[in-house]
Amino acid sequence: MNESNFATYANGGVIADLSDKLKGSSLTMSDYIDIQTKAYTWKGDVYGIPKDIDAIGLWYNKTLFQQAGVAAPTADWTWDDMVAAAQKLTDPAKGVYGIAAQPAAQQSYYSTIPQTGGTVISADKKKSGYDTPEAIKGVQVWVDLINKYHVSPTLQQMTDTDPDSMFTSGKVAMIYEGSWAAAEFADVPYAKANADVAPMPKLDKPGGVSNGLANVMAAKTAHPDQAFKFLEFLGSKKAETAQAAAGIVIPAYKGAAGGWVDSFPNYHLQVFVDALKNSSQYPSSLNSAIWQDAATAEFNKAWTGDETVAAAAKKVAAQMDKALAAEK
Known part of the structure; x- marks a missing residue:
C-alpha cells in the first residue's frame, strides 16, 4: 500500500x-x-x-563537474550555490544543462516547500497550503531554473525525454531524485561510473518529504x-x-x-538516511489523487511560463480546498 x-x-x-x-x-x-x-x-x-521509506537527494555528474572546474556539492550548499554551479555547468553548444527542474512533485516542490516554511496540506488535512507566500516561494525556485536562469531543460524537453535519462546520458549535470534511483542509476554503466549524490541544497531551513x-x-x-x-x-x-x-x-x-x-x-547513500531526520510526511488525504493530479496540471502552466507561480498556486489551492471539503 x-x-x-x-x-x-x-x-x-x-x-x-x-x-x-x-x-x-x-x-x-x-x-x-x-x-x-x-x-x-x-x-x-x-x-x-x-x-520502506524514501528520501530525496541531489544526484550529480562527477565528470561534468570536473570538466567545468566546479567543486562537487557539499552538505553546506545553499540553493544559491546550486544555481551558481548550474550556470557554470550549462553548455548550450553541447546540449548540456546544469540541472533538470522536474515537474514531479516529490522531486521538486514537495522537497522545497518544507524548506521555505510552507506546507502542501494542513496538519488536519482540511486545507491547502499552496497559496501561502512560503509555499509559492518553494515552487518559484523551480520555475526560475527554467525561465529565469535557463539552466534546466524546458517542460517540453523533459516531456519528450525523461529527465532521468537526460541525467544518465550526461545531458544534465544535476537532478533532484530519490533514494530509489540508486538501483536505477547503477544499472546504467555511464551513470554507475560518473554519478554520485549529495544532500539537497538548503533554502531557508533544512527539510524535505518522504x-x-x-x-x-x-x-x-x-x-x-x-x-x-x-x-x-x-x-x-x-x-x-x-x-x-x-x-x-x-x-x-x-x-x-x-x-x-x-x-x-x-554512491554516498548515507545522504538519504541522514535526510530522514528532517523529512516530513508525504502530503495526502482521503482522496489524494483528485487534488494531486489537478496541482500537477496547473503548475505545468507555470513551468512553461504561461502562468505565474502565484496565479497557479491560487488556483491549485482553490481546487484543493474544494476537494478536501468534499471528503467525508
Whole structure:
C-alpha cells in the first residue's frame, strides 16, 4: 500500500485494522520510523506495517563537474550555490544543462516547500497550503531554473525525454531524485561510473518529504491469522534487514538501513538516511489523487511560463480546498 491511496482503502473498509492483532504480536510500532507509522495510522488505529521509506537527494555528474572546474556539492550548499554551479555547468553548444527542474512533485516542490516554511496540506488535512507566500516561494525556485536562469531543460524537453535519462546520458549535470534511483542509476554503466549524490541544497531551513510503502492485509480475508503471521515476518528486523541488503529501498525499520547504504558503495547513500531526520510526511488525504493530479496540471502552466507561480498556486489551492471539503 502507498501513502497516497492508504486513507481511501482504510476508510473504505478494504484493508484490515491491525490494532487488536498487534497487541499480542512480536511487532512494536515504535521500531519503525515515526513518520511511516503515522502515515499508516487511520483514526488512531494501525492499518499497515511500514515496509520502506524514501528520501530525496541531489544526484550529480562527477565528470561534468570536473570538466567545468566546479567543486562537487557539499552538505553546506545553499540553493544559491546550486544555481551558481548550474550556470557554470550549462553548455548550450553541447546540449548540456546544469540541472533538470522536474515537474514531479516529490522531486521538486514537495522537497522545497518544507524548506521555505510552507506546507502542501494542513496538519488536519482540511486545507491547502499552496497559496501561502512560503509555499509559492518553494515552487518559484523551480520555475526560475527554467525561465529565469535557463539552466534546466524546458517542460517540453523533459516531456519528450525523461529527465532521468537526460541525467544518465550526461545531458544534465544535476537532478533532484530519490533514494530509489540508486538501483536505477547503477544499472546504467555511464551513470554507475560518473554519478554520485549529495544532500539537497538548503533554502531557508533544512527539510524535505518522504514517502514509503506498508504491508497490509485484506479486511475480508478468509485467513486473517495466517495473513497477519506473514505480516509479522515481513515487518520483522530479519526481513527488513534482508530487504535493505537487496539494495532496492531504505527499510522502515529503525537502524536497519546499513545494508542498503553498503549495497552501492560507489554512491554516498548515507545522504538519504541522514535526510530522514528532517523529512516530513508525504502530503495526502482521503482522496489524494483528485487534488494531486489537478496541482500537477496547473503548475505545468507555470513551468512553461504561461502562468505565474502565484496565479497557479491560487488556483491549485482553490481546487484543493474544494476537494478536501468534499471528503467525508
